[in-house]
Amino acid sequence: xxxxxxxxxxxxxxxxxxxxxxxxxxxxxxxxxxxxxxxxxxxxxxxxxxxxxxxxxxxxxxxxxxxxxxxxxxxxxxxxxxxxxxxxxxxxxxxxxxxxxxxxxx
Amino acid sequence: xxxxxxxxxxxxxxxxxxxxxxxxxxxxxxxxxxxxxxxxxxxxxxxxxxxxxxxxxxxxxxxxxxxxxxxxxxxxxxxxxxxxxxxxxxxxxxxxxxxxxxxxxxxxxxxxxxxxxxxxxxxxxxxxxxxxxxxxxxxxxxxxxxxxxxxxxxxxxxxxxxxxxxxxxxxxxxxxxxxxxxxxxxxxxxxxxxxx
Numbered sequence: 001x002x003x004x005x006x007x008x009x010x011x012x013x014x015x016x017x018x019x020x021x022x023x024x025x026x027x028x029x030x031x032x033x034x035x036x037x038x039x040x041x042x043x044x045x046x047x048x049x050x051x052x053x054x055x056x057x058x059x060x061x062x063x064x065x066x067x068x069x070x071x072x073x074x075x076x077x078x079x080x081x082x083x084x085x086x087x088x089x090x091x092x093x094x095x096x097x098x099x100x101x102x103x104x105x106x
Numbered sequence: 107x108x109x110x111x112x113x114x115x116x117x118x119x120x121x122x123x124x125x126x127x128x129x130x131x132x133x134x135x136x137x138x139x140x141x142x143x144x145x146x147x148x149x150x151x152x153x154x155x156x157x158x159x160x161x162x163x164x165x166x167x168x169x170x171x172x173x174x175x176x177x178x179x180x181x182x183x184x185x186x187x188x189x190x191x192x193x194x195x196x197x198x199x200x201x202x203x204x205x206x207x208x209x210x211x212x213x214x215x216x217x218x219x220x221x222x223x224x225x226x227x228x229x230x231x232x233x234x235x236x237x238x239x240x241x242x243x244x245x246x247x248x249x250x251x252x253x254x255x256x257x258x259x260x261x262x263x264x265x266x267x268x269x270x271x272x273x274x275x276x277x278x279x280x281x282x283x284x285x286x287x288x289x290x291x292x293x294x295x296x297x298x299x300x301x302x
Contacts, residue, residue, distance in 0.1 A: 008185045008276075018179040025175065025293070029168050032298045043299065050294040054287055061182055061283040073128050080132040084139040091143035 009063055017060030024053040120273050127277040131284045134247075138288050141240040142295065149300070151232035158233065158300030161226060163217075167297040170213050171289065174248070177206035178286035185279050193267050196275075200259050203282070207252050214245045237296065244292060247285055254278055 028049040031042060058064040058077075065074050149158060184199030218238070221227065228238040258278060262271050 008188060008279075009182060011183075011186055014179060014182045014186065017182075018175070021175050021179075022172070025168070025171055025290075028294060028298055029164065032301065033164060042302065046294050046298055050290050053290050057178070057283060057287050057290070061178060061286075062280065072125060076129055076132050080135050083136055087136070087139050088143045088146070092146055095147045 009060070013060045017056055020056045020060075021053050024049050024056070120269070120276075123273055124276055124280070127280060131280060134284070135288075138240075138243070141236075141243060142291065145236040145240045145296065148232040148236040153231035153233075155230045155234065156226050158237075158296070161221065162297050162300050164297060164301060166213070166217065167293060170210055171293045173206050173210045173213070174286050174289050177203045177210065178283050180206065181279050181282045185275065188267070188272060188275075191267070193262060196267070197259060197263055200255060204252060204255050204259075207248055207255075207282075211245060211249055211252065214241070214248075218242070241292060241296065244285065244288055247288075251278070251281055251285060254281075 028046055031037065031045050031049070037045060059066075064077060065071065067073055180199050181203045184196050184203060187193075187195035187199065221234075226234060228235045255278060258271060258274050262275075
């Protein structure tokens with residue numbers, strides 16, 4: 001692969017990313033509208049579809065992990081991901097327990 | 107400086123700029139993760155007002171999603187015409203990207219005005235404040251991206267593609283793809299899970 005191709009991707013990778021993303025979006029939409037599954041399974045399915053689409057776009061559109069060493073872009077991405085996970089899951093965890101412990105007792 | 111050394115030096119500057127921009131995008135991800143965390147914590151705080159089940163129209167959100175996704179794809183196609191040195195093709199694909207992005211923003215403004223006219227503004231409840239902040243911040247990013255696209259494309263149309271404009275367009279492409287990745291989570295966490 002030439003330098004220009006690795007930086008801007010290829011036509012094939014863009015088409016693949018586009019078709020997969022559309023497919024995953026429609027799948028998530030039908031999972032909710034079609035009412036085939038419900039509850040925790042549905043939420044799990046939706047999260048899995050969103051994560052799959054994120055990976056598709058990170059690899060095929062943003063070309064993450066395809067740079068030559070040292071992989072600074074990937075390193076900064078992983079650091080951001082750890083901050084993101086601590087922030088989001090930490091907030092949800094703390095606030096859920098706060099709500100639970102501060103419920104009015106009868 | 108020999109020609110090849112000048113070329114290598116230029117490439118180094120180019121990749122450093124793009125890396126710096128990548129670091130900015132990563133910090134923007136952290137901004138959005140704060141807004142997502144806020145939304146997820148406050149989404150049930152409706153204070154007697156409408157909940158996400160009453161407000162959201164999934165088909166409308168799906169069309170917005172497809173518009174933004176397609177514009178992300180066409181911005182990639184635009185940059186693929188760089189190695190061919192095909193400026194016309196590049197400008198044409200960016201024009202398509204711009205139209206799709208502008209339609210997305212127009213739909214979002216329509217949705218927001220609709221909510222506010224029905225009396226469901228950001229002042230009503232914690233849920234609506236969090237919703238308008240999260241989705242509005244994303245919309246503001248897309249609008250900024252559209253403005254940036256005009257600023258970059260007009261010189262390319264007049265003077266052709268230069269190394270500097272190529273560097274800037276590469277950053278814009280990354281920014282545009284990033285906005286679509288953020289939207290995946292708005293579509294899933296806010297709209298799809300909001301109506302369950």
